[in-house]
Amino acid sequence: MFLYLQVFLTGLVFSFIGSIPPGTLNVTVLQLGLDKKMGVALRFALAVSIIEYPYAWIAVAFEDWLTSSPLIIENFQLITAIVMTALGLFTLWASRKPSTFSVKFSESGFRRGIVLSLLNPMAIPYWMGATAYFKAQGWVDLSTQGLVHSYVLGTSVGAMLLLTLFIFLANRLSRYVQQNIVIKMLPGIIMLVLGLYAFARYLL
Numbered sequence: 253m254f255l256y257l258q259v260f261l262t263g264l265v266f267s268f269i270g271s272i273p274p275g276t277l278n279v280t281v282l283q284l285g286l287d288k289k290m291g292v293a294l295r296f297a298l299a300v301s302i303i304e305y306p307y308a309w310i311a312v313a314f315e316d317w318l319t320s321s322p323l324i325i326e327n328f329q330l331i332t333a334i335v336m337t338a339l340g341l342f343t344l345w346a347s348r349k350p351s352t353f354s355v356k357f358s359e360s361g362f363r364r365g366i367v368l369s370l371l372n373p374m375a376i377p378y379w380m381g382a383t384a385y386f387k388a389q390g391w392v393d394l395s396t397q398g399l400v401h402s403y404v405l406g407t408s409v410g411a412m413l414l415l416t417l418f419i420f421l422a423n424r425l426s427r428y429v430q431q432n433i434v435i436k437m438l439p440g441i442i443m444l445v446l447g448l449y450a451f452a453r454y455l456l
Contacts (some may be wrong), residue, residue, distance in 0.1 A: 255297065258400045259392045263406025264413070265306065266382055271414040275446065276372050277365075281415045284361070286423025292361035293422075297415035299365025301408045304375060310406040311379035312400055330454050337447030 271278055277300050282361040284293035383403075394400045 253434045255393055255399060259394065259399050259403040260409075262386060262392050263308070263403040264410035265406075266386075267308075267407040267410025270378055270382070270415045271362065271411050275374075276368055278418055279416060280364075280368060281418050282422045285419040286425065288423060289361075290419065290423060293419045294416065295361030296365035296420065297412055299362045301412035303366060303369035304411045305404055305408045307369075307375040308379045308404045309400070311376045312383050312404065315380050315383055330450075333450035333454055335449050337444060341444060343429060351376060358379065383404040 279298075281293055281296055286298060337396060383392070383394070387394065392399075392403060
């Protein structure tokens with residue numbers, strides 16, 4: 253039982269920490285919190301946490317195969333660059349000229365969370381590297397399917413906890429930043445910068 257708890261908490265803690273740097277998902281959830289769309293934001297966070305599970309499982313299950321193929325890692329970088337740049341441009345455009353589609357997409361927390369999570373596969377290389385490190389240090393034992401799923405469940409719970417914290421912190425700050433066009437455009441700007449940075453890393 254102790255091993256199950258150990259791998260669960262390891263997944264939870266490092267999922268929480270790994271979700272802190274600015275990215276498509278946590279920036280979006282911050283924006284929803286700032287807009288006081290609590291229900292939409294929580295459904296978005298739930299969807300992100302659900303997708304974290306299969307992505308982390310893929311990373312664990314195929315760790316050796318994935319890490320032995322540099323081509324796959326390079327393609328993850330390119331995919332992230334394309335997705336981040338496209339989402340950044342879309343978000344900037346939608347914040348200035350909301351269309352019917354962009355409004356519906358923004359208001360649908362769960363579906364939006366599923367789509368953005370599926371288009372953001374960088375969780376896979378993160379968990380590949382993290383899992384390889386934890387195993388090398390003897391921090392996790394993933395020798396059975398039960399232990400693997402305990403570990404992966406921890407990654408989902410950790411992501412949900414951090415995103416929920418972001419939502420409530422943003423909601424507390426919302427009265428200071430509402431109606432500020434720069435704040436509304438900030439998620440798009442951050443995504444665009446991250447996308448261009450990923451392109452630069454891929455090309456250089």
